[in-house]
Amino acid sequence: MNYQNIINEIEDEIQVYFKEGKVADYIPALAHINPNQFAMSIKLLDGTSFNVGNTQNKFSIQSISKVFTFTLALQLYGRSLYKRVGHEPSGDPFNSLIQLEYENGIPRNPFINAGAIVTTDTLLSKYQDKSFDYILDFIRTSANDFTINYDKEVYSSELEHGFLNMALINMMKSYKNINNDLEKVIQTYFKQCSIEMNTEQLANSMLFLANHGVNPITNKVLINEAKAKRINSLMLTCGHYDASGDFAYKVGLPGKSGVGGGIVAIVPGKMSICVYSPKLNKQGNSLIGTKALELFTTKTGLSIF
Ligand SMILES: NC(=O)CC[C@H](N)C(=O)O
Numbered sequence: 001m002n003y004q005n006i007i008n009e010i011e012d013e014i015q016v017y018f019k020e021g022k023v024a025d026y027i028p029a030l031a032h033i034n035p036n037q038f039a040m041s042i043k044l045l046d047g048t049s050f051n052v053g054n055t056q057n058k059f060s061i062q063s064i065s066k067v068f069t070f071t072l073a074l075q076l077y078g079r080s081l082y083k084r085v086g087h088e089p090s091g092d093p094f095n096s097l098i099q100l101e102y103e104n105g106i107p108r109n110p111f112i113n114a115g116a117i118v119t120t121d122t123l124l125s126k127y128q129d130k131s132f133d134y135i136l137d138f139i140r141t142s143a144n145d146f147t148i149n150y151d152k153e154v155y156s157s158e159l160e161h162g163f164l165n166m167a168l169i170n171m172m173k174s175y176k177n178i179n180n181d182l183e184k185v186i187q188t189y190f191k192q193c194s195i196e197m198n199t200e201q202l203a204n205s206m207l208f209l210a211n212h213g214v215n216p217i218t219n220k221v222l223i224n225e226a227k228a229k230r231i232n233s234l235m236l237t238c239g240h241y242d243a244s245g246d247f248a249y250k251v252g253l254p255g256k257s258g259v260g261g262g263i264v265a266i267v268p269g270k271m272s273i274c275v276y277s278p279k280l281n282k283q284g285n286s287l288i289g290t291k292a293l294e295l296f297t298t299k300t301g302l303s304i305f
Contacts, residue, residue, distance in 0.1 A: 001300060003042055003050040003300075004050045004052075006296065006299050006300060007040050007042065007050055007051075007052040007296070008052055009295075009299070010040065010052070010292050010295045010296060010299075011038060011040070011052045011053060013295055014038060014277075014288045014291055014292050014295070017287060017288050017291055018035075018036055018279070018288070020279065020281075020287055021035075021279030021280050021281055021286075021287035021288070022279055022280060023035050023261070023278045023279055023280065024062075024259040024260070024261075024278075024280055024284065026161065027154065027157050027158055027161060027259070028157050028160075028161060029151075029153045029154045029156075029157035029158075030060060030154065030157075030259070030260065030278075033059075033261075033278050034278075035278055035279050037053070037054060037057065037261075037276065037277060037278060038052075038053045038054075038275075038276070038277045038288060038292075039051070039052070039053035039054045039055045039057060039198070039199045039275070039276045039277075040052050040053060040055070040199060040273070040274070040275045040276075040292055041055050041198075041199035041200045041202070041203040041273070041274050042203065042271055042272075042273050043200075043203040043204055043207055043271060043272050043273075044270065044271045045207065045210060045211055045216045045269070045270065045271065046216070047216070047217050049200065049203070051199070051200060053199075053276075055198055055199045055200050056198050056200070057198055057276075058196040058197055058198045058201075059196060059197070059198070059260045059261060059262060059276055059278070060151060060154050060193070060194055060195070060196055060258070060259075060260035060262075061193070061195050061196065061197050061202065061258050061260060061262055062193045062194075062258030062259045062260040062262070063094065063111065063113075063116070063193065063256065063257060063258040063259065064202065064256050064257070064258040064260075064262055064263075064264055065116075065135075065139075065192040065193055065195055065258070066110060066111050066115075066116040066119070066256065067111075067206070067209075067231065067235065067239075067256050067264070068135060068138055068139050068142070068192070068205075069110070069116060069119045069120055069123065069135060069192060070110040070111070070116070070119050070231065070234070071138075071222065071223050071227075071231055072119075072123055072134070072135065072138055073110070073119040073122045073123060074223070074227050074230065074231070075223055075227065076122065076123070076126060077122060081119070081122065084106065084118050084122065084177055085106065085107050085108075085109065085110050085115045085118045085119060086106060086107065086108045086109055086115075087109055087110075087230075087233075087234055087237075087238075088108050088109060088237075088238075089108065089109065089237050089238045089244050089245070090107075090108035090109060090112050090238070090241065090242070091242055092108075092112075092241070092242055093241060093242055093283065093284070094112045094113050094241040094242075094259075094283075094284055095112075095113045095164045095165065095168070096112070097164070097167055097168060097171060100114055100168065100171050100172065100175075101171065104175050105171060105172045105174065105175020105176070105177040106175070106177060107172075108238075109234060109237075109238040110234065110238075111234060111235070111238045111239055111241070111256065112238070112241060113164075113165055113168055114168045114172060116189065117165065117168060117169050117172065117178070117185060117186070117189050118172065118177060118178070120185055120188050120189045120192065121177075121178050121179055121180055121185045123135065123188070124179075124180040124184060124185055124188060125179055125180060128180075129184075131188050132188050132191045132192065135188070135192050136148070136149070136150070136192075136195065138222075139195065139197075139205060141218075141220060141222070142204075142205040142206070142207075142208055142215060142220075142222055143197070143201045143202070143204045143205035144204060144215065144217060144218050145201055145204065145205075148195065148196075148197055148201060149195070149196070150191050150192075150194045150195045150196065151194045151195075151196045152194075154193075154194035154196075155190055155191055155194040158190040158193060158194060159186075159187065159190050162186065162190060165186060165189070165190075166186065169182050169185060169186055170182070193258075197262075198276075199262070199274040199275065199276050200274075202262060202264055202274035203264070203272045203273060203274040204217075204272075206264045206266060206272040206274070207271075207272045208220075208222040208223070208228070209228055209231060209232055209235075209254070209266045209272065210266045210267060210268055210269065210270060210271055210272050211269070212225040212228050212229075213225055213227065213228035232254040232266055232268065233254070235254035235255055235256050235266065236248055236253070236254040236255070236304075239254065239255045239256040239257065240255065240256075240257050240283065240285050240290075241283055241284065241285075242283050243281065243283035243285055243290075246283075247285070247290060250290065250293075250294045251265065251290065251293045251294050251296075251297055251303065252297055252303025252304055252305045253265040253266060253267060253273075253293065253297060253302075253303060253304060254266045254268075254304075255293065257284070257285040257286060257289070257290075259280060259284050260278065261276055261277055261278030261279070261280065261286045261289065262274060262275070262276050262286065262289070263275050263276075263285065263286050263289040263290065263293065265293055267302050267304075268304060270302065273293065273296065275288075275289040275292045275293060276289065277289050277292070
């Protein structure tokens with residue numbers, strides 16, 4: 001299959017959607033980003049890559065970081081992690097408080113904000129002040145790129161305006177589901193969200209999930225096969241918050257989005273894909289990114305269904 005031709009076609013076909021959507025402006029540092037960007041990278045298990053658009057341009061990975069922290073927490077705690085965070089879709093927005101109260105401070109899954117804050121808290125229990133370095137090092141290792149870092153401006157902006165996230169962590173603390181200092185946990189969470197990467201780096205970093213937990217380029221085992229399966233399942237059912245059903249319906253691949261405008265998707269046994277376009281749909285997922293992935297699975301037949 002000629003993937004380069006296919007993604008070139010997709011770049012042409014998505015142009016009409018640039019009128020729609022809106023960049024995330026609840027994080028002021030993200031509000032002034034050029035909305036008319038598009039990039040898409042594919043990485044095959046044998047290391048071949050295909051790129052279209054400005055694939056060198058770095059952006060804030062935001063909630064895509066939740067895949068990495070969940071991987072680390074699952075590695076560390078195994079099944080006992082699920083005493084503190086579930087594995088069911090929430091059907092609510094990523095920053096919603098409402099279900100947390102009904103469900104006694106136990107977030108539905110690790111890919112909504114509350115769930116990711118809990119997984120970060122579990123990492124702090126083990127790595128304390130080294131937690132962020134540990135997360136960053138894992139991301140660098142999975143991408144095989146040691147230049148990756150976080151954006152201090154985005155980090156401070158989130159810290160200053162993260163009122164809902166503060167509400168989430170406080171509510172969970174009241175239900176005894178946060179064990180470490182609230183400030184430290186939330187700072188680590190915001191730092192991981194403000195990590196910046198381009199589509200090529202993100203596609204590289206997710207390749208292990210298309211290959212049963214092993215990065216096929218470096219041969220590093222990042223997680224075991226059984227757990228890689230769980231991570232993919234949760235990406236399929238929960239990776240797009242209250243639009244996870246819609247993403248599965250239209251794209252049919254495990255995927256994870258972030259409000260920075262990135263989406264990663266996995267074609268098991270074949271490739272990882274990353275798309276970037278910063279204007280978001282109502283549920284906070286890249287509008288053009290979702291469209292591009294839908295076109296991709298339609299044109300290639302590479303959905304898991
Ligand atoms: N959906 C997202 O990407 C949200 C992440 C963002 N840092 C927040 O906490 O609100």
